[in-house]
Amino acid sequence: MLEVVQLEKDYGDLRVLNGVNFRVREGELVSIIGPSGSGKSSMLRCCNLLEQPTAGQIIFDGLDITREDVNINAVRQNMGMVFQQFNLYPHLSVLKNVTLALRYVKKMSTHEANELAMRALEQVGLKHKADARPNQLSGGQQQRVGIARAVALKPQIILFDEPTSALDPELVNSVLAVMRELRGLNMTMLVVTHEMGFARDASDRVLFMDGGVVAADGKPEAIFSATDNERLRSFLSRFH
Ligand code: ADP
Numbered sequence: 001m002l003e004v005v006q007l008e009k010d011y012g013d014l015r016v017l018n019g020v021n022f023r024v025r026e027g028e029l030v031s032i033i034g035p036s037g038s039g040k041s042s043m044l045r046c047c048n049l050l051e052q053p054t055a056g057q058i059i060f061d062g063l064d065i066t067r068e069d070v071n072i073n074a075v076r077q078n079m080g081m082v083f084q085q086f087n088l089y090p091h092l093s094v095l096k097n098v099t100l101a102l103r104y105v106k107k108m109s110t111h112e113a114n115e116l117a118m119r120a121l122e123q124v125g126l127k128h129k130a131d132a133r134p135n136q137l138s139g140g141q142q143q144r145v146g147i148a149r150a151v152a153l154k155p156q157i158i159l160f161d162e163p164t165s166a167l168d169p170e171l172v173n174s175v176l177a178v179m180r181e182l183r184g185l186n187m188t189m190l191v192v193t194h195e196m197g198f199a200r201d202a203s204d205r206v207l208f209m210d211g212g213v214v215a216a217d218g219k220p221e222a223i224f225s226a227t228d229n230e231r232l233r234s235f236l237s238r239f240h
């Protein structure tokens with residue numbers, strides 16, 4: 001579904017990605033863990049070209065989307081993104097936040113967009129909040145709206161950048177539960193997270209990023225019991 005090949009990213013003189021390689025297969029949930037500043041967000045944002053890669057390839061569904069002749073807006077319709085800070089429009093209702101892209105990017109009728117949006121809201125348990133404004137919701141509910149917005153587009157993959165990092169601890173599980181449900185529906189997901197319990201028991205594979213490269217890539221059992229990788233062991237020890 002997604003293959004990242006020798007991805008490099010510089011911000012001016014600063015090299016933040018130094019040859020990133022990995023694949024995500026259809027239906028997989030791949031978690032990305034690693035210290036702050038290791039390039040996780042930059043890597044994720046390169047995957048849908050929110051950041052322009054300096055070098056390397058992003059092959060999405062067989063197409064190298066870094067090529068100049070690719071219509072990135074068309075590609076992005078197939079890639080959902082969920083942000084740490086939700087990025088909802090405060091002046092719009094929950095329903096309108098979800099239908100916006102359906103109506104103006106996918107050019108659906110209001111009726112069709114509303115129907116899809118209500119189904120997505122139902123999936124995240126927030127159908128009854130369709131007419132509320134984002135600020136009338138808890139952070140966990142707002143993030144579930146963010147997920148509904150991504151899901152409603154029926155993307156081939158959803159990229160999550162620390163979706164629970166801005167939440168109070170008691171709200172984290174409601175969001176992780178929705179993500180686990182999506183996994184059960186075989187949604188392909190790439191998830192940057194500091195929730196080690198989630199990475200360990202909800203992922204098909206875990207990538208450990210360190211210093212701008214994927215320093216370890218394996219099944220959760222292997223990553224979380226790694227004893228031969230000193231940097232990984234030291235990173236994981238901070239969570240116990
Ligand atoms: P992570 O998500 O793992 O914390 P980031 O990808 O956000 O890592 O950041 C990696 C490095 O790139 C950091 O040193 C950060 O300061 C730097 N960086 C990120 N975004 C920018 C930017 N837009 N301009 C300049 N430097 C950036």
Ligand code: MG
Binds near residue numbers: 040041042162
């Ligand atoms: Mg980040």
